[in-house]
Amino acid sequence: MADLSFNYYIGTQMRNSWGDYIRAGSVVSAINRGSKEAMAGTAANLSKCIDRQTRSIVGSVESLERSISMGLQDVSGSVEELGRDFQWGMSQVLSSMGGMQDSLDQLLATARTPAQTAAYEQFEIARDAFRKRLYPECLCALRLAIDGAPGSTPGYKLDWRFYELEGLVRLGSFENADPRTLDTVAAETAFTAAARYATSDFPKDAAKALLSAGWAAYINSKGDSAGLEKAVALTSQALELDEFLAEAHFQRAKGLAALGRIDESLASLGKAIDFGGIYAAKAAGDGDFAAWATEVRPFLETVRTKKAEDAKRLALDILNYARDLARNARVADMPSLAELSRANAYANDPSHTSLVDAADYVAVLAEKDRGAIKEELERLGSEEANRRSAAAWSEELRKAEKRKKMLVPAGAATGAAAGIFMGFAAQGQSGAALGTRALAAVLMGLFFAVLGALVGFLFRLRQK
Numbered sequence: 001m002a003d004l005s006f007n008y009y010i011g012t013q014m015r016n017s018w019g020d021y022i023r024a025g026s027v028v029s030a031i032n033r034g035s036k037e038a039m040a041g042t043a044a045n046l047s048k049c050i051d052r053q054t055r056s057i058v059g060s061v062e063s064l065e066r067s068i069s070m071g072l073q074d075v076s077g078s079v080e081e082l083g084r085d086f087q088w089g090m091s092q093v094l095s096s097m098g099g100m101q102d103s104l105d106q107l108l109a110t111a112r113t114p115a116q117t118a119a120y121e122q123f124e125i126a127r128d129a130f131r132k133r134l135y136p137e138c139l140c141a142l143r144l145a146i147d148g149a150p151g152s153t154p155g156y157k158l159d160w161r162f163y164e165l166e167g168l169v170r171l172g173s174f175e176n177a178d179p180r181t182l183d184t185v186a187a188e189t190a191f192t193a194a195a196r197y198a199t200s201d202f203p204k205d206a207a208k209a210l211l212s213a214g215w216a217a218y219i220n221s222k223g224d225s226a227g228l229e230k231a232v233a234l235t236s237q238a239l240e241l242d243e244f245l246a247e248a249h250f251q252r253a254k255g256l257a258a259l260g261r262i263d264e265s266l267a268s269l270g271k272a273i274d275f276g277g278i279y280a281a282k283a284a285g286d287g288d289f290a291a292w293a294t295e296v297r298p299f300l301e302t303v304r305t306k307k308a309e310d311a312k313r314l315a316l317d318i319l320n321y322a323r324d325l326a327r328n329a330r331v332a333d334m335p336s337l338a339e340l341s342r343a344n345a346y347a348n349d350p351s352h353t354s355l356v357d358a359a360d361y362v363a364v365l366a367e368k369d370r371g372a373i374k375e376e377l378e379r380l381g382s383e384e385a386n387r388r389s390a391a392a393w394s395e396e397l398r399k400a401e402k403r404k405k406m407l408v409p410a411g412a413a414t415g416a417a418a419g420i421f422m423g424f425a426a427q428g429q430s431g432a433a434l435g436t437r438a439l440a441a442v443l444m445g446l447f448f449a450v451l452g453a454l455v456g457f458l459f460r461l462r463q464k
Contacts, residue, residue, distance in 0.1 A: 005287035049285030059354030119156035277359030329381025
């Protein structure tokens with residue numbers, strides 16, 4: 001297992017150079033990054049690099065694939081963060097992150113001198129050459145951007161992007177193992193310069209440049225402790241600029257493991273795992289951690305227990321939140337949602353959950369599930385409120401219609417009663433006989449009944 005490492009490492013068992021490593025290719029092609037096949041391939045190959053006992057803690061191939069997929073979904077709408085499947089053989093992805101994606105028009109808008117304008121135009125040529133994998137031509141254009149051409153333009157030395165792209169070409173990748181351009185010492189120098197020029201205005205880009213410089217220093221160390229110390233120091237500087245750069249926490253842990261400072265290494269690894277469980281798997285399958293298996297394995301078991309407890313606490317909170325929402329929204333039946341099923345699973349018995357799954361639930365899924373549950377219950381609540389409102393309006397219309405229908409008979413009855421009363425009263429005053437008074441009352445009642453019915457009918461017409 002010692003020779004099998006998901007990441008490049010410089011331990012005594014890894015005889016290949018960095019150039020040999022990237023020329024040999026990746027466990028998953030960077031070209032297909034993000035495809036279902038690529039994620040499955042990455043998960044399967046990562047799992048093969050983990051011993052069986054540790055794999056029972058970290059998680060199955062399916063867990064790894066879910067975690068990698070989740071990370072790619074997180075960054076699918078953004079080009080600011082590195083995906084969870086990142087390997088340094090995929091370093092070309094850094095060429096399209098953050099400020100590196102600024103268009104030529106955006107760069108020219110910031111130019112204040114003809115020299116800057118000419119430099120940005122050369123940089124655009126360099127980017128085009130990089131895209132076409134014409135790496136020597138890319139470096140030539142970058143030199144013209146930085147140093148200019150004798151007797152023509154003086155160049156412009158203050159834009160960090162020039163050095164970042166130079167560093168990426170010099171570092172190489174699975175797509176670029178051209179021996180004419182591969183130079184990790186020059187890459188370290190370029191990345192360090194990029195960080196220096198980016199720090200003030202582009203701190204997150206500077207952090208990624210320092211992360212890259214740290215990796216180049218790790219390669220250049222060839223296992224020498226002074227070189228590894230430098231690699232760790234550069235990576236630590238990256239975290240000072242961007243503490244949320246998960247890959248930097250992992251890289252720092254890797255460097256510290258190579259130095260034998262395992263307690264510090266595991267502390268950094270724990271911070272990386274806080275961003276996603278896949279970092280536990282990446283460590284378990286990494287050669288620099290292999291020498292410390294007796295320390296790493298119980299550490300991962302402890303982290304799994306803690307993450308499972310955290311997952312249960314979050315799941316119970318989500319279920320209570322869902323019940324409160326349902327009650328307030330007057331939703332009678334809780335909907336059948338995958339998010340609720342997941343919360344129930346973690347709330348009931350998380351003890352057998354893998355580290356990767358539990359860590360991902362705590363880091364990402366719990367909050368996403370809460371949002372999805374809130375959205376669905378609010379939708380159902382709105383539908384229920386609309387249904388109740390429609391039912392109430394329908395009932396009001398029914399009552400109003402009933403009242404309208406009663407206007408004619410009510411008017412007739414009222415008119416008849418009034419007419420009979422008036423007939424008896426009038427005839428009583430004249431001293432007429434009882435039969436005569438009764439007849440007069442009936443006739444007057446009929447007259448007023450018709451009149452009352454007519455009035456009721458007119459009112460009914462008016463209300464339609």
